[in-house]
Amino acid sequence: MTPEQILDVAPKILTQAQRESYFENGYVLLESVVPMEWIEKVRAVTDEMVERSREIATSDMVFDLEPGHSKDNPRLRRLSSPVEHHPTYWDYASQSVIADIAADLVGPDVKFHHSKLNFKWAEGGEEVKWHQDIQYWPHTNYSPLTIGTYLHDVGEEQGPLGVIPGSHNGELFDEYNDKGQWIGCIDDGDLPRVPLDKAEYLMGPAGSVTVHNCRTVHGSKPNLSDLGRPLLLNVYSAANAFTYTANPLPSRYEGTIVRGKAARWAEHDPRPCQIPPDWSGGYTSLFALQQGEEWSEEQLQAVAEQNQEIRGTAA
Ligand SMILES: O=C(O)CCC(=O)C(=O)O
Numbered sequence: 463m464t465p466e467q468i469l470d471v472a473p474k475i476l477t478q479a480q481r482e483s484y485f486e487n488g489y490v491l492l493e494s495v496v497p498m499e500w501i502e503k504v505r506a507v508t509d510e511m512v513e514r515s516r517e518i519a520t521s522d523m524v525f526d527l528e529p530g531h532s533k534d535n536p537r538l539r540r541l542s543s544p545v546e547h548h549p550t551y552w553d554y555a556s557q558s559v560i561a562d563i564a565a566d567l568v569g570p571d572v573k574f575h576h577s578k579l580n581f582k583w584a585e586g587g588e589e590v591k592w593h594q595d596i597q598y599w600p601h602t603n604y605s606p607l608t609i610g611t612y613l614h615d616v617g618e619e620q621g622p623l624g625v626i627p628g629s630h631n632g633e634l635f636d637e638y639n640d641k642g643q644w645i646g647c648i649d650d651g652d653l654p655r656v657p658l659d660k661a662e663y664l665m666g667p668a669g670s671v672t673v674h675n676c677r678t679v680h681g682s683k684p685n686l687s688d689l690g691r692p693l694l695l696n697v698y699s700a701a702n703a704f705t706y707t708a709n710p711l712p713s714r715y716e717g718t719i720v721r722g723k724a725a726r727w728a729e730h731d732p733r734p735c736q737i738p739p740d741w742s743g744g745y746t747s748l749f750a751l752q753q754g755e756e757w758s759e760e761q762l763q764a765v766a767e768q769n770q771e772i773r774g775t776a777a
Contacts, residue, residue, distance in 0.1 A: 463569040463700060471570055474562040484567055488630030488678035489664070492563065496611055496669040500558050505613050507550040508579065508692060512536055521757070523765045526749055528583060539588060539749045541579040544694065546713040546772060551577065555696045560609045560671065561720045564698040567673065568605045571701035571722030575599065575606060576711040579694045582621045587685035589621070591647035591752045592656060596676035597637045598646065598738050600707055603731040605700035610672040610693045619687035622665045623672050626656060629679035637736060644739045646751040648679070702729040707738060710745035712772045744769035
């Protein structure tokens with residue numbers, strides 16, 4: 463659907479001005495839009511997951527650990543595919559206001575793709591380098607978007623999500639380096655073409671939601687404050703957008719229609735998309751890839767096995 467066709471359908475949550483702003487700028491911030499009952503439920507299961515992470519010492523397909531993580535001092539970068547690990551995350555992704563927000567921006571037929579929870583731990587939570595998402599998981603069109611939910615209040619000090627307004631209508635950048643290695647971010651040599659001085663940082667109280675389009679250039683600074691910044695990210699697309707590469711963060715819910723109905727025809731955008739490495743054997747993590755971290759043979763083997771298990775259970 464074109465933005466005009468989407469705008470012709472009555473919105474469920476957003477104002478018409480917010481929808482227009484999303485189409486123009488490639489992002490929108492919705493402050494305090496999620497009821498606190500949901501946030502409290504999600505926080506409670508997140509605490510449980512953090513407890514579980516005390517038992518592991520190296521990153522795997524579930525927990526992406528910061529260097530320095532230990533039983534006594536857990537430091538998580540990411541919980542991968544939270545929907546796969548606790549039903550509350552899926553209830554939130556499929557039944558809460560965020561799926562309605564997706565419908566307001568991709569059209570009434572909405573498909574779930576994947577989820578992740580980026581912690582950006584207090585006192586050192588790592589930066590996310592400037593990148594676009596769609597090169598990680600190409601679709602036949604550019605409707606996919608990511609909805610981020612701040613589980614706690616986020617101000618400038620916590621490393622809020624930063625976006626470059628209008629970049630969704632610009633260049634799609636190469637996320638490989640000049641040696642042909644996937645770096646999952648925009649190479650330093652290309653960054654001068656990104657108007658970083660125009661970056662907008664999206665902040666708000668717990669329950670605020672960030673939405674960015676899959677072509678929008680975005681990133682975030684390290685969190686040097688003494689408060690964590692858990693940001694729960696759920697990715698949706700129009701039902702008529704189809705993937706043609708393996709999902710880096712698979713789950714049994716990939717492809718589930720969360721609003722409206724399934725598509726019988728795929729919609730194709732003529733603009734080309736870069737192809738990522740083949741994730742079908744497993745994916746490490748955005749942070750590890752951007753930081754150029756090497757994972758051990760044992761970690762990669764464990765990831766491959768967990769990956770196989772999840773793909774085997776995918777609906
Ligand atoms: O956590 C963040 O600040 C950004 C997340 C992000 O860009 C991603 O996970 O793709």
